[in-house]
Amino acid sequence: MCDTCCICLDLINGSSIVQKLSCNHKMHHKCFFQLVINKSTKFIDCPLCRKINYNVNWPTVSLNKILHMCCMSSNRCIHENKEGVRCTNKPHFFNYGYCHNHSKNILKKKHYKIFLTYLNYIFTNNIKHRWYTKVYFIDMAKKLIIKYDIKRFDKLLYYFFKYFKENENNEVTNPLAFYKQYNIEPPDKKWVTLCKNKKIIF
Ligand SMILES: [Zn+2]
Ligand SMILES: [Zn+2]
Ligand SMILES: [Zn+2]
Numbered sequence: 486m487c488d489t490c491c492i493c494l495d496l497i498n499g500s501s502i503v504q505k506l507s508c509n510h511k512m513h514h515k516c517f518f519q520l521v522i523n524k525s526t527k528f529i530d531c532p533l534c535r536k537i538n539y540n541v542n543w544p545t546v547s548l549n550k551i552l553h554m555c556c557m558s559s560n561r562c563i564h565e566n567k568e569g570v571r572c573t574n575k576p577h578f579f580n581y582g583y584c585h586n587h588s589k590n591i592l593k594k595k596h597y598k599i600f601l602t603y604l605n606y607i608f609t610n611n612i613k614h615r616w617y618t619k620v621y622f623i624d625m626a627k628k629l630i631i632k633y634d635i636k637r638f639d640k641l642l643y644y645f646f647k648y649f650k651e652n653e654n655n656e657v658t659n660p661l662a663f664y665k666q667y668n669i670e671p672p673d674k675k676w677v678t679l680c681k682n683k684k685i686i687f
Pocket of ligand 2: 536
């Protein structure tokens with residue numbers, strides 16, 4: 486028996502990375518993740534039976550593959566040289582469309598797991614958060630992990646909690662103040678707006 490993806494209705498073949506919902510219906514992980522960021526949570530309703538999904542685990546494939554799936558980059562690095570020629574390297578995930586050579590914030594292999602744990606946390610927690618806020622949180626987490634070589638999830642959360650505790654009297658939550666406090670580079674506003682408008686992360 487062949488399975489079909491309950492979102493795009495294409496076949497799920499041997500090379501597809503599959504997400505099984507808690508109701509046992511299946512979909513391509515890419516289709517699933519698109520739905521997740523659209524709804525801002527992994528607790529989506531199954532498109533077929535409408536049951537709420539509580540399987541929040543990542544599929545069992547390489548962490549590298551999952552990161553690539555979660556990240557909706559273009560096919561090529563967006564850097565242009567002085568003559569206006571585009572770089573031909575592939576973009577690295579979560580680097581605003583830039584490749585290894587043209588981005589300063591490259592996630593190392595040893596950090597893939599904790600970063601994915603954070604992504605999971607973002608999509609299983611605080612579904613009230615606006616997409617805009619999530620985009621910033623994901624970027625902040627990545628940069629904190631790299632800067633402080635964070636390997637434990639509780640340690641990563643500590644940086645967020647510490648900041649919000651110390652700034653709880655601030656009426657307006659300004660993401661830039663967070664970047665300033667930890668001396669990490671804020672993202673290009675253009676990138677944030679693009680992610681916000683298209684409901685993507687890249
Ligand atoms: Zn699909
Ligand atoms: Zn179902
Ligand atoms: Zn490049």
